[in-house]
Amino acid sequence: MYYHDKRLQYPVKVESPDPVYARMLQQAIGGIEGEIRVAFQYFFQAWGNRAPTTKYRDMLLHTATEEIGHIEMLATAVAMNLENAPTKVQEAGAADAIVGAVMGGENPRHMVEGMLHRHLLSTGMAAFPANCDGVPFDMSHIYASGNIAADMYCNVAAESTGRVLATRxxxxxxxxxxxxMxxxxxxxDTMHQQQWLAVIEELGGDAGTLPIPNSFPQEKENQKFNYNFFATAAxxxxxxxxxxTEGAAMDGKGQFSVVQNQPMGEEPVLGPARPDSGAETQQIG
Amino acid sequence: MYYHDKRLQYPVKVESPDPVYARMLQQAIGGIEGEIRVAFQYFFQAWGNRAPTTKYRDMLLHTATEEIGHIEMLATAVAMNLENAPTKVQEAGAADAIVGAVMGGENPRHMVEGMLHRHLLSTGMAAFPANCDGVPFDMSHIYASGNIAADMYCNVAAESTGRVLATRxxxxxxxxxxxxMxxxxxxxDTMHQQQWLAVIEELGGDAGTLPIPNSFPQEKENQKFNYNFFATAAxxxxxxxxxxTEGAAMDGKGQFSVVQNQPMGEEPVLGPARPDSGAETQQIG
Amino acid sequence: MYYHDKRLQYPVKVESPDPVYARMLQQAIGGIEGEIRVAFQYFFQAWGNRAPTTKYRDMLLHTATEEIGHIEMLATAVAMNLENAPTKVQEAGAADAIVGAVMGGENPRHMVEGMLHRHLLSTGMAAFPANCDGVPFDMSHIYASGNIAADMYCNVAAESTGRVLATRxxxxxxxxxxxxMxxxxxxxDTMHQQQWLAVIEELGGDAGTLPIPNSFPQEKENQKFNYNFFATAAxxxxxxxxxxTEGAAMDGKGQFSVVQNQPMGEEPVLGPARPDSGAETQQIG
Amino acid sequence: MYYHDKRLQYPVKVESPDPVYARMLQQAIGGIEGEIRVAFQYFFQAWGNRAPTTKYRDMLLHTATEEIGHIEMLATAVAMNLENAPTKVQEAGAADAIVGAVMGGENPRHMVEGMLHRHLLSTGMAAFPANCDGVPFDMSHIYASGNIAADMYCNVAAESTGRVLATRxxxxxxxxxxxxMxxxxxxxDTMHQQQWLAVIEELGGDAGTLPIPNSFPQEKENQKFNYNFFATAAxxxxxxxxxxTEGAAMDGKGQFSVVQNQPMGEEPVLGPARPDSGAETQQIG
Amino acid sequence: MYYHDKRLQYPVKVESPDPVYARMLQQAIGGIEGEIRVAFQYFFQAWGNRAPTTKYRDMLLHTATEEIGHIEMLATAVAMNLENAPTKVQEAGAADAIVGAVMGGENPRHMVEGMLHRHLLSTGMAAFPANCDGVPFDMSHIYASGNIAADMYCNVAAESTGRVLATRxxxxxxxxxxxxMxxxxxxxDTMHQQQWLAVIEELGGDAGTLPIPNSFPQEKENQKFNYNFFATAAxxxxxxxxxxTEGAAMDGKGQFSVVQNQPMGEEPVLGPARPDSGAETQQIG
Amino acid sequence: MYYHDKRLQYPVKVESPDPVYARMLQQAIGGIEGEIRVAFQYFFQAWGNRAPTTKYRDMLLHTATEEIGHIEMLATAVAMNLENAPTKVQEAGAADAIVGAVMGGENPRHMVEGMLHRHLLSTGMAAFPANCDGVPFDMSHIYASGNIAADMYCNVAAESTGRVLATRxxxxxxxxxxxxMxxxxxxxDTMHQQQWLAVIEELGGDAGTLPIPNSFPQEKENQKFNYNFFATAAxxxxxxxxxxTEGAAMDGKGQFSVVQNQPMGEEPVLGPARPDSGAETQQIG
Known part of the structure; x- marks a missing residue:
C-alpha cells in the first residue's frame, strides 16, 4: 500500500511561464516516453512478478513509487507554465490579432493557439494525462510480459526513449x-537505464538470459534459421x-551468417467461401 | 520500394483446424508483441534514420521486409484454422446446445463462442489486424525515437516479448x-534479439552508448542523483x-548507491482560479 | 432539429432470450459495420454539405434520422436477449459448473462466459456502444470528406459491409x-446501397464523377502513370x-495497361542527426 | 423512432468567420464534455432502462433527442467559421509568410496553422466528430450502468463539465x-444539471439513493471501514x-471519522513461474 | 511525493482459483468503473487544484494514494485466481475437449477459453491494465475540469458506477x-461516494454550487430557456x-416548466464548395 | 513473401524544407485517408481471400506491395521537410519571440509550434505513423469483410478520400x-479508383453484385421495404x-418509391431490474 508527502520530491520553479512549453511538457506526462508509462509499467511488473524470490517485486515497487512523484512534478510544472495564460480573447479577427501582437507586444490569441486550446478548454489551466498532441495515454503501453528479462529490456527501452525526450x-x-528540474x-533516467541493465547482468548477461525466454528448449526451434541474417534485396x-552478419552470436550459442531470403512455402490456397458466409456468389464457386 | 512473391516464406500447414486457436493466433498478428508491430517499427526506424552512414537504414529494411512475410504466414494460419468453422447455428437455446454437444459430439455454438464471433461476423473466416481480444493494433506502438541505441533496445524489447508469446x-x-511454423x-525471433544487441555492441556496448542519449553532456544532469537507487519504503x-545498489555502474561512469527518498521540494501552491476561467466562485477567492 | 416517437420503427420480439446472441448483436450496434456508424456518417455529411443546392443535405438527414431508430431497435434486441440471463453464480468452481450444466440442463457460469461478462458487469443487462468484442465505437470511422462522390462510395462501403454483417x-x-427484425x-440495407449508387448515377456515373475529385485538373497529375497496373512480382x-489490365478505363479518359514496377527514385540520404537533437553521438558524425 | 425538421433548434449566426474558433468549437462536439456524449449517454440509458415504469425511459428520450439538435447547431457553427478560410498557400516559406502577414495584413499559412490542418485536409471545411485536438470521440464515454442513481450522477457530471466548457x-x-448561440x-446545460438532480430528489435524495446501489445489503460490506476517511500521509x-471527517454521513447511515491508513494485509507471495509459461528459467526456481 | 509498504492495505485470499473470475476482476482494474480511473482522477484533480486554500488538494492526495493500494489488491487477486490455470493444451480438437471435460472432470481448453487467452498469452498469469474485454484503459476517462463542483460530481459518478460494479x-x-476483499x-466506495457529496454540501449544496460553473453571470445565459424541460415527441x-417539470428548480433560482420543442432557427445554407477544395465540380456551382 | 529495393519508387525532392508542411504530410501517412490504410487493407483482403480462383488474391498483392513504397516516399518527404528545423529555443518568452521573428526574419519558436512539437520531441525529425493531429493510425480502419464486392467499394472509398486528400x-x-511527388x-490514386470499379464491372456490375451480399436469398428480406426511401420529416x-425516389432500382430488381416513416412497433417494455443486478431498489419494483 502507499503513502504520500504533500511536498515534491524535487523543487519545481518556473521563472517565465510559457503556455507553449506547458503543452510540450505534456509529452513527458502522457506520451509513450513519459512518466505515467514507467510508473505503471513497474507497478504491474511488480504486482505480477513470479519468481522464487520477492526481491525483484520489492525493487520494482521502490522505483514505481518514485515515478508517481515524477508525474506530480511535471503536472505541477505544466500548471505553473500556464499561470497568467489568457482565458479570454479581446480581438475579433485573427489577422488583427497578429498585427496587434507585434505592434503592442501582446497577442492573446497567439498564445491561446500555442496552447492548442485544451489547457484552456478542458482543464482550467492544468495538466492532463495526454501527450503534447492531446492524445490520451492508453495503458496498452504498459509492458509486463511475465518474463523478467523481456520486462527489463522493455524498461531499458522506456528509460532510453524517456531520457531522449527529457534532453529534448x-x-x-x-x-x-x-x-x-x-x-x-x-x-x-540515467540511473534507471543502468538499473534495468544491472538486472540483466545479475541474471547472467547475454549468455544467461538469451534467447528470451531461455526456458523454451532451443532444440524445438528450427536450428537452421536461428542465427541467420535474412537478406531481402530483390x-x-x-x-x-x-x-x-558473422562471428559468434551474442549468446555464444550460434554463429551469425547471411542467407538470401527465398520462399520455402507455396502460394496459399484457401477454400472457397461457403454458401451462407455472407460472400458474393462469385466467391462460392 | 517493394516486391512480392506469392509463395510464403515458410510452409504453413494445419492438420486439425481449430477456431479457438485461430483466435489465439491473432495476438501474434495484432498484439503489441506481434508481427505488424515489428514490421512497421523497423520500417519507420529505417525511413527516418539519420546517421553519417546508410548502413543501419539498409539493415533495417532487410528485416522489416522479412517481417511482412511473417504477418502473411500468420494471417494464412488463421484462415486455415477457420476452415470448416460453423457459420450457422442450428440450435435454439444455449442450454440445449451444450447438452447436444456432449451427447452428439458436436457443438456449433460452442465453437462460435470459441471464436468470439468476430471471425464469423466481420471477416468471413479470415484474419484481421487486431489482437486475440479483438482490440485493433494501434500504431502508437511503433517506437522510432531518432536515437539508434534507444531504438535498438525498443527492438530487443519487441523481439523478447514476441518470442515469449511465440513459445506460449x-x-x-x-x-x-x-x-x-x-x-x-x-x-x-532468436536471431532478431541477437541482431539488435549486436548493433549495441558495435556501437561500443554499455560504455559506448550509455546513458542514452550519449550526446547530452552529463555535466548538465544533476550528478548527485544519477547513480543512486532511491528507496521509498515508508x-x-x-x-x-x-x-x-553498489559497485560500478554499467557504463563505468559512476558508482551505484542507495539513498532514502525524501522530499527536497515544497508543497506546490498554484494561483487561485481566475474569474473567467470556468471555476466555481469558491475557487477564485 | 429532431423529434421522437417512443414506439419502435419496426417490431422487436425475442422468443428465446440468448445472452450469447446479445453479445453478437453488439457488432451491429458498435461495430464498424454497424448502425451508429451509418447514422453519424450521414449526419456529418449532411451538416457539412457544401453544394449549390440543399437537396443532398436534406436527403442525408432523412436517412440519418432513420438510422437512429435502427440503433434503438438493436439496443432493444440486446436487452431482450439478456432477459433472465444470470447475475449470480451458485457454483464454486468451473469444472463443477460445466458438469452440472450437462447433468442438470443449466449452466449459469457458461452463460455468463457466453456474455463475456460485460453485459453483466457494466450495463445491468443492456446494450452498450461497442462491438461484439467490447471495443468501443470510435468516431474516426465517420467518413465525411467534403467530396460528395467520395462520400457516396464511403456510404456504399458502409451499407455493403453492414448488410454482409446483417445476413451473418x-x-x-x-x-x-x-x-x-x-x-x-x-x-x-438493400435500399441504402442502391440509394448512394443512385446519387453517383445522378452525378453522371463513372464519366461524371471520376477520378474523384473531378475538380482537380488531370493535366496536373502525372499522365504517364494514371491508368497503369503496376506489377510488383519480384x-x-x-x-x-x-x-x-487492358481496355478503356472506367471513366473513359484513359487506357488500362500493365507496367512492371521499377525504382525511379534513388536511395534517400537524410542529413546526419544534429548535435542537440537527442541522437547518439555516433549518428552525428 | 425519430423525425427531423431541417431547421435548427436555435439560430446559428457568425459575423466574423474565424478558423481558429472553429477548431475550438470541436471540443463541444467531440470532446468528452461535448454534445455527442450527452446525446448518446441519454439514448443508451433510455434504451436499456429497467424499472417498474417507463417514465424515466420516456424522459431520457426527450432530452437525448434534443441533444442531437445541439450537435447539429455546433457542426453548423464550425462550418460557418470556416467560410473563407484558406485552401491554398501562396507563400514558399514559413518565415516569409509571417512577415508578409504583418506587412500586408493577411497570412494564409498562419490561418492554416490555426486550423491545425484537419478542417482543410479531411473535411472540406466542415465539422468532424473529434475534439479540438483532433482526437476522435470514442464511445467508452457513454456511461449507462443500469443503476439509475449512478446514471443520474454521470449525467450531472457530463452537464457540469459541459457547461464549464461552454462558458469557456x-x-x-x-x-x-x-x-x-x-x-x-x-x-x-443549466436546465439539464437541475433535471438530473431532480431525479435524485424524486428518488429520495441522499437518504433514498445512497450508498449506490442501495439494493446491496449494507451488512455485507465491511462496516468498520464504510464511513472513515483514510489518511495516507507518511x-x-x-x-x-x-x-x-466528522459528523453524520450524507446518507444518515453512519458517522464520518478519520483513520490513519495501515497495512492490514501481508506482502503477497505469488507462486513461481511454471516451466512452460514463457518465463526465464531463473523465475521457475 | 510517495512511499510504499510492501504489505497490502487489506488481505487478499483466494480459496479456489478461478481463471474466469480473474478475467472478470479485470473490469475493476482497467474498466471505466475501475480503480486506475479513480486513482488518477483524484491525482490530476489534486495536482491541478486552484483555490485560495490547499485543503482540497491535500484531501484529494490522501484518497488518490489510497486508491493505488486498491489497484494493487485487485492485481494480486487476479494473479491468485490464475494460480494453476493451464498453460498447455493436451487435446487436439475442441469437440473432443469438451467431451473430455465432462467425462473426466477437467477441461484445460475450456478454462483457457474462459480466460480469453490474454492472461495466458500476454502476462504469464498476471493482471494487466485493461478491462474484462481486454480493452486497455485510456486516460481520457480522467476527468479533471478545473471546476471543483464539476469534479466532485465526476467523482460521485465514478464511485457510484464503481460500487455498482463491485457489488456485481x-x-x-x-x-x-x-x-x-x-x-x-x-x-x-460507500465512504467515497459520501465524501465527494460532503464537499458539495460544504460548498453550499445546490444553492451554493449550481449552475456549475457558478462564476458565469446567469444574466448572460438565455433566461427564457434555462429552467424548461423541452419535449420532443413528434x-x-x-x-x-x-x-x-414543475416547481422550484433545485438551485432555487428558477421554476421548472415544460416547453414543446420547435425550431427557432432556419435551415442552414453553407456556401458552395470552393474550386480548389477537393470537392466534385458539381458541388462548386 | 517480400523483397525490397533501397531506392524509391519515384523521386522525392524538397527545395524549401517546411516543418509545417511536414506535419500536414502526416495525414497522408497515418490518416484514415492515408497510405498505411490502403497498404494493409489490400494485404488483409488478399491474405483472407476466399474464391474459386487465386486471381483476386494475386492482384491485391501487387497493389498492396506498391503501397508500402508510397508510405516510404511520404516518410522520406516528411524527414526532408524537417531538415534544418529548429531543435533549440533561444528566446525566453513567447511574446518576445514573435516580435523578434518579424523584426529579424526568424522565429524558431513559431516554427516549433508549426511542427506541433511531436516531430521534435518524439522522432528526432522524422515521420511517425499518425495523422496530422498526431492521432496514431489504428488498424480498425482496415476493411476486409470476406465479401469481394463490399471490399471493392471499401477500396474505392479509400482511394477516393485518398485522392481528395492528395489534391489538397x-x-x-x-x-x-x-x-x-x-x-x-x-x-x-486515379488508377486505383478505376481498378476496384473494374473488378465490380467484371463481377457483373450493379446487376451482378447487388444487393451485397448477393448470396443471401432476397425472399428472406422484407420485400415491402427494400426499395423505399423512408422520409422522416416530422x-x-x-x-x-x-x-x-422513383424509377428502377440500380440492380434492376425493384422500383424506388417514397414512404413516410411511421412506427410499426410498440414502445418497448423491458423487465424491471432484478434484485441482485446492482440496480437501485426503486428499479426493482
Whole structure:
C-alpha cells in the first residue's frame, strides 16, 4: 500500500511561464516516453512478478513509487507554465490579432493557439494525462510480459526513449527553473537505464538470459534459421556487413551468417467461401 | 520500394483446424508483441534514420521486409484454422446446445463462442489486424525515437516479448503443422534479439552508448542523483541488495548507491482560479 | 432539429432470450459495420454539405434520422436477449459448473462466459456502444470528406459491409422474432446501397464523377502513370489479366495497361542527426 | 423512432468567420464534455432502462433527442467559421509568410496553422466528430450502468463539465452570433444539471439513493471501514478537517471519522513461474 | 511525493482459483468503473487544484494514494485466481475437449477459453491494465475540469458506477476470500461516494454550487430557456410529469416548466464548395 | 513473401524544407485517408481471400506491395521537410519571440509550434505513423469483410478520400519537388479508383453484385421495404426528388418509391431490474 508527502520530491520553479512549453511538457506526462508509462509499467511488473524470490517485486515497487512523484512534478510544472495564460480573447479577427501582437507586444490569441486550446478548454489551466498532441495515454503501453528479462529490456527501452525526450525538453527551454528540474529528472533516467541493465547482468548477461525466454528448449526451434541474417534485396545484393552478419552470436550459442531470403512455402490456397458466409456468389464457386 | 512473391516464406500447414486457436493466433498478428508491430517499427526506424552512414537504414529494411512475410504466414494460419468453422447455428437455446454437444459430439455454438464471433461476423473466416481480444493494433506502438541505441533496445524489447508469446502459442497447440511454423518463427525471433544487441555492441556496448542519449553532456544532469537507487519504503527499511545498489555502474561512469527518498521540494501552491476561467466562485477567492 | 416517437420503427420480439446472441448483436450496434456508424456518417455529411443546392443535405438527414431508430431497435434486441440471463453464480468452481450444466440442463457460469461478462458487469443487462468484442465505437470511422462522390462510395462501403454483417447475424439465430427484425433491417440495407449508387448515377456515373475529385485538373497529375497496373512480382511474372489490365478505363479518359514496377527514385540520404537533437553521438558524425 | 425538421433548434449566426474558433468549437462536439456524449449517454440509458415504469425511459428520450439538435447547431457553427478560410498557400516559406502577414495584413499559412490542418485536409471545411485536438470521440464515454442513481450522477457530471466548457467557449469569442448561440446552449446545460438532480430528489435524495446501489445489503460490506476517511500521509500528520471527517454521513447511515491508513494485509507471495509459461528459467526456481 | 509498504492495505485470499473470475476482476482494474480511473482522477484533480486554500488538494492526495493500494489488491487477486490455470493444451480438437471435460472432470481448453487467452498469452498469469474485454484503459476517462463542483460530481459518478460494479463482482463469486476483499472495497466506495457529496454540501449544496460553473453571470445565459424541460415527441404528446417539470428548480433560482420543442432557427445554407477544395465540380456551382 | 529495393519508387525532392508542411504530410501517412490504410487493407483482403480462383488474391498483392513504397516516399518527404528545423529555443518568452521573428526574419519558436512539437520531441525529425493531429493510425480502419464486392467499394472509398486528400496537399504547397511527388501519387490514386470499379464491372456490375451480399436469398428480406426511401420529416413534407425516389432500382430488381416513416412497433417494455443486478431498489419494483 502507499503513502504520500504533500511536498515534491524535487523543487519545481518556473521563472517565465510559457503556455507553449506547458503543452510540450505534456509529452513527458502522457506520451509513450513519459512518466505515467514507467510508473505503471513497474507497478504491474511488480504486482505480477513470479519468481522464487520477492526481491525483484520489492525493487520494482521502490522505483514505481518514485515515478508517481515524477508525474506530480511535471503536472505541477505544466500548471505553473500556464499561470497568467489568457482565458479570454479581446480581438475579433485573427489577422488583427497578429498585427496587434507585434505592434503592442501582446497577442492573446497567439498564445491561446500555442496552447492548442485544451489547457484552456478542458482543464482550467492544468495538466492532463495526454501527450503534447492531446492524445490520451492508453495503458496498452504498459509492458509486463511475465518474463523478467523481456520486462527489463522493455524498461531499458522506456528509460532510453524517456531520457531522449527529457534532453529534448531541456534544450527547448531557457527557463532556469525548468532546466534545474530536468537536470534532476535526466539524472534519474540515467540511473534507471543502468538499473534495468544491472538486472540483466545479475541474471547472467547475454549468455544467461538469451534467447528470451531461455526456458523454451532451443532444440524445438528450427536450428537452421536461428542465427541467420535474412537478406531481402530483390536483386540479391548483399546486406551491409556488421557485427550481426558473422562471428559468434551474442549468446555464444550460434554463429551469425547471411542467407538470401527465398520462399520455402507455396502460394496459399484457401477454400472457397461457403454458401451462407455472407460472400458474393462469385466467391462460392 | 517493394516486391512480392506469392509463395510464403515458410510452409504453413494445419492438420486439425481449430477456431479457438485461430483466435489465439491473432495476438501474434495484432498484439503489441506481434508481427505488424515489428514490421512497421523497423520500417519507420529505417525511413527516418539519420546517421553519417546508410548502413543501419539498409539493415533495417532487410528485416522489416522479412517481417511482412511473417504477418502473411500468420494471417494464412488463421484462415486455415477457420476452415470448416460453423457459420450457422442450428440450435435454439444455449442450454440445449451444450447438452447436444456432449451427447452428439458436436457443438456449433460452442465453437462460435470459441471464436468470439468476430471471425464469423466481420471477416468471413479470415484474419484481421487486431489482437486475440479483438482490440485493433494501434500504431502508437511503433517506437522510432531518432536515437539508434534507444531504438535498438525498443527492438530487443519487441523481439523478447514476441518470442515469449511465440513459445506460449507453440505450447498451446498440438497441431504438427502449427508447431513447425512456430519452430521457424521462434528461430527468427532468436536471431532478431541477437541482431539488435549486436548493433549495441558495435556501437561500443554499455560504455559506448550509455546513458542514452550519449550526446547530452552529463555535466548538465544533476550528478548527485544519477547513480543512486532511491528507496521509498515508508518505514525506511532498506531495499534488497543487488547489482544496482553498489559497485560500478554499467557504463563505468559512476558508482551505484542507495539513498532514502525524501522530499527536497515544497508543497506546490498554484494561483487561485481566475474569474473567467470556468471555476466555481469558491475557487477564485 | 429532431423529434421522437417512443414506439419502435419496426417490431422487436425475442422468443428465446440468448445472452450469447446479445453479445453478437453488439457488432451491429458498435461495430464498424454497424448502425451508429451509418447514422453519424450521414449526419456529418449532411451538416457539412457544401453544394449549390440543399437537396443532398436534406436527403442525408432523412436517412440519418432513420438510422437512429435502427440503433434503438438493436439496443432493444440486446436487452431482450439478456432477459433472465444470470447475475449470480451458485457454483464454486468451473469444472463443477460445466458438469452440472450437462447433468442438470443449466449452466449459469457458461452463460455468463457466453456474455463475456460485460453485459453483466457494466450495463445491468443492456446494450452498450461497442462491438461484439467490447471495443468501443470510435468516431474516426465517420467518413465525411467534403467530396460528395467520395462520400457516396464511403456510404456504399458502409451499407455493403453492414448488410454482409446483417445476413451473418440472420444466419446465426433461429429465433423467429430476431429473424423477422433482420428481414426488415436487411431490406433497408438493400435500399441504402442502391440509394448512394443512385446519387453517383445522378452525378453522371463513372464519366461524371471520376477520378474523384473531378475538380482537380488531370493535366496536373502525372499522365504517364494514371491508368497503369503496376506489377510488383519480384521475378517479373505478369499479373493476372482482368478488366483492369487492358481496355478503356472506367471513366473513359484513359487506357488500362500493365507496367512492371521499377525504382525511379534513388536511395534517400537524410542529413546526419544534429548535435542537440537527442541522437547518439555516433549518428552525428 | 425519430423525425427531423431541417431547421435548427436555435439560430446559428457568425459575423466574423474565424478558423481558429472553429477548431475550438470541436471540443463541444467531440470532446468528452461535448454534445455527442450527452446525446448518446441519454439514448443508451433510455434504451436499456429497467424499472417498474417507463417514465424515466420516456424522459431520457426527450432530452437525448434534443441533444442531437445541439450537435447539429455546433457542426453548423464550425462550418460557418470556416467560410473563407484558406485552401491554398501562396507563400514558399514559413518565415516569409509571417512577415508578409504583418506587412500586408493577411497570412494564409498562419490561418492554416490555426486550423491545425484537419478542417482543410479531411473535411472540406466542415465539422468532424473529434475534439479540438483532433482526437476522435470514442464511445467508452457513454456511461449507462443500469443503476439509475449512478446514471443520474454521470449525467450531472457530463452537464457540469459541459457547461464549464461552454462558458469557456463563450469567453473565447467576441462574435455576437456565437455568443448568442452559447447563451442558449449554456441555458440548456443549466436546465439539464437541475433535471438530473431532480431525479435524485424524486428518488429520495441522499437518504433514498445512497450508498449506490442501495439494493446491496449494507451488512455485507465491511462496516468498520464504510464511513472513515483514510489518511495516507507518511508522517501521520492529520488530513485537513472538513464536512467529510466528522459528523453524520450524507446518507444518515453512519458517522464520518478519520483513520490513519495501515497495512492490514501481508506482502503477497505469488507462486513461481511454471516451466512452460514463457518465463526465464531463473523465475521457475 | 510517495512511499510504499510492501504489505497490502487489506488481505487478499483466494480459496479456489478461478481463471474466469480473474478475467472478470479485470473490469475493476482497467474498466471505466475501475480503480486506475479513480486513482488518477483524484491525482490530476489534486495536482491541478486552484483555490485560495490547499485543503482540497491535500484531501484529494490522501484518497488518490489510497486508491493505488486498491489497484494493487485487485492485481494480486487476479494473479491468485490464475494460480494453476493451464498453460498447455493436451487435446487436439475442441469437440473432443469438451467431451473430455465432462467425462473426466477437467477441461484445460475450456478454462483457457474462459480466460480469453490474454492472461495466458500476454502476462504469464498476471493482471494487466485493461478491462474484462481486454480493452486497455485510456486516460481520457480522467476527468479533471478545473471546476471543483464539476469534479466532485465526476467523482460521485465514478464511485457510484464503481460500487455498482463491485457489488456485481461480489455476487459473481462464492469464494470466501474474494467476498471478504469485496466487502472491504465496497465499504470504501460507500465512504467515497459520501465524501465527494460532503464537499458539495460544504460548498453550499445546490444553492451554493449550481449552475456549475457558478462564476458565469446567469444574466448572460438565455433566461427564457434555462429552467424548461423541452419535449420532443413528434405528436406533441406531453412528457411524463416529474420533479423536473414543475416547481422550484433545485438551485432555487428558477421554476421548472415544460416547453414543446420547435425550431427557432432556419435551415442552414453553407456556401458552395470552393474550386480548389477537393470537392466534385458539381458541388462548386 | 517480400523483397525490397533501397531506392524509391519515384523521386522525392524538397527545395524549401517546411516543418509545417511536414506535419500536414502526416495525414497522408497515418490518416484514415492515408497510405498505411490502403497498404494493409489490400494485404488483409488478399491474405483472407476466399474464391474459386487465386486471381483476386494475386492482384491485391501487387497493389498492396506498391503501397508500402508510397508510405516510404511520404516518410522520406516528411524527414526532408524537417531538415534544418529548429531543435533549440533561444528566446525566453513567447511574446518576445514573435516580435523578434518579424523584426529579424526568424522565429524558431513559431516554427516549433508549426511542427506541433511531436516531430521534435518524439522522432528526432522524422515521420511517425499518425495523422496530422498526431492521432496514431489504428488498424480498425482496415476493411476486409470476406465479401469481394463490399471490399471493392471499401477500396474505392479509400482511394477516393485518398485522392481528395492528395489534391489538397498538392494545393497546400508551392514546392516544386513536393508537387512533382504528388503528381505521381495522385495519378496512382486515379488508377486505383478505376481498378476496384473494374473488378465490380467484371463481377457483373450493379446487376451482378447487388444487393451485397448477393448470396443471401432476397425472399428472406422484407420485400415491402427494400426499395423505399423512408422520409422522416416530422411535418410529413416530402423529401427532395432524385434518382433514388422513383424509377428502377440500380440492380434492376425493384422500383424506388417514397414512404413516410411511421412506427410499426410498440414502445418497448423491458423487465424491471432484478434484485441482485446492482440496480437501485426503486428499479426493482
Amino acid at each position: 525538453l531541456y534544450n527547448a527551454t531557457n527557463d532556469p527553473g525548468m532546466r534545474d 530536468w537536470s534532476f529528472l535526466i539524472a534519474r 536483386d540479391g545484393s548483399p546486406p551491409p556487413a556488421g557485427r550481426w | 502459442l507453440y505450447n498451446a497447440t498440438n497441431d504438427p503443422g502449427m508447431r513447425d 512456430w519452430s521457424f518463427l521462434i528461430a527468427r 518505514d525506511g527499511s532498506p531495499p534488497p541488495a543487488g547489482r544496482w | 447475424l440472420y444466419n446465426a439465430t433461429n429465433d423467429p422474432g430476431m429473424r423477422d 433482420w428481414s426488415f433491417l436487411i431490406a433497408r 521475378d517479373g511474372s505478369p499479373p493476372p489479366a482482368g478488366r483492369w | 467557449l463563450y469567453n473565447a469569442t467576441n462574435d455576437p452570433g456565437m455568443r448568442d 452559447w447563451s442558449f446552449l449554456i441555458a440548456r 508522517d501521520g500528520s492529520p488530513p485537513p478537517a472538513g464536512r467529510w | 463482482l461480489y455476487n459473481a463469486t462464492n469464494d470466501p476470500g474474494m467476498r471478504d 469485496w466487502s472491504f472495497l465496497i465499504a470504501r 405528436d406533441g404528446s406531453p412528457p411524463p410529469a416529474g420533479r423536473w | 496537399l498538392y494545393n497546400a504547397t508551392n514546392d516544386p519537388g513536393m508537387r512533382d 504528388w503528381s505521381f501519387l495522385i495519378a496512382r 411535418d410529413g413534407s416530402p423529401p427532395p426528388a432524385g434518382r433514388w
